[in-house]
Amino acid sequence: MRPVITRILVPVDFSEHSDRALRYAETLAESLGASLHLLHVLEMPPMWGTETYTVDLGTLLDDMTAEATTRMAACKSTVPATLSATTSVELGRPGDVTAQCAADTHADLIVMGTHGRSGLSHLMMGSVAERVIRSAPCPVLTVRDKVLATMSDTASS
Numbered sequence: 001m002r003p004v005i006t007r008i009l010v011p012v013d014f015s016e017h018s019d020r021a022l023r024y025a026e027t028l029a030e031s032l033g034a035s036l037h038l039l040h041v042l043e044m045p046p047m048w049g050t051e052t053y054t055v056d057l058g059t060l061l062d063d064m065t066a067e068a069t070t071r072m073a074a075c076k077s078t079v080p081a082t083l084s085a086t087t088s089v090e091l092g093r094p095g096d097v098t099a100q101c102a103a104d105t106h107a108d109l110i111v112m113g114t115h116g117r118s119g120l121s122h123l124m125m126g127s128v129a130e131r132v133i134r135s136a137p138c139p140v141l142t143v144r145d146k147v148l149a150t151m152s153d154t155a156s157s
Contacts, residue, residue: 003139005032009107011098011132012040012075017113019075021143025111026079028141034108035084038075039101040068041094065089095131103137110140 010025012018022038029036042064072087079085090097102110114129133140 003108005108006034007037007105007107007109008034009037009039009098009102009105009110011094011110011112011128012038012072013094013113014040014071014075015113017143019113021111021113022075022079024141024143026083028109028111029083030080035086036079037101037105037107038072038079038085038087039098040072040087040089041097042068042089042091043094044091061091065091093131094128095135098128098132099135099137107138109138110136112140112142114142114144 005028008025008029010018010022012022022036025036028034042061068089069087072089076085076087088101090101098110098112101107110132112129112132114127129140129142133142
């Protein structure tokens with residue numbers, strides 16, 4: 001039996017990597033007749049407080065959410081009108097929230113970009129894609145820049 005893919009989750013971090021993955025997901029969605037759900041995860045910024053400097057956490061989160069929501073609307077506006085697309089902005093650890101969102105939205109596939117870090121950078125920062133792959137309830141397709149560049153070269157030939 002062939003897997004049926006009707007819902008594709010696309011994590012968006014507003015980088016070139018996630019933008020390229022979104023374009024890839026659009027192509028897949030068009031060919032499969034699937035819908036897209038674009039997800040942005042807000043991570044809590046590290047907080048350092050002193051007696052002379054305080055941060056209103058509620059206001060900070062409201063501002064971050066409003067900005068991300070505006071950017072997600074702009075991102076959604078680039079999706080072809082022929083595709084059904086929804087968006088959400090969530091708070092938490094990107095890998096964990098992405099996997100949970102996939103379960104909550106009954107996603108059949110996650111398509112996400114990868115920054116392609118290796119060595120010390122990977123060790124220090126970890127890999128969101130790796131965390132998603134380990135905990136997602138559905139298959140995860142990671143899209144690297146080199147693959148997309150090759151696809152673009154082939155398409156323009």
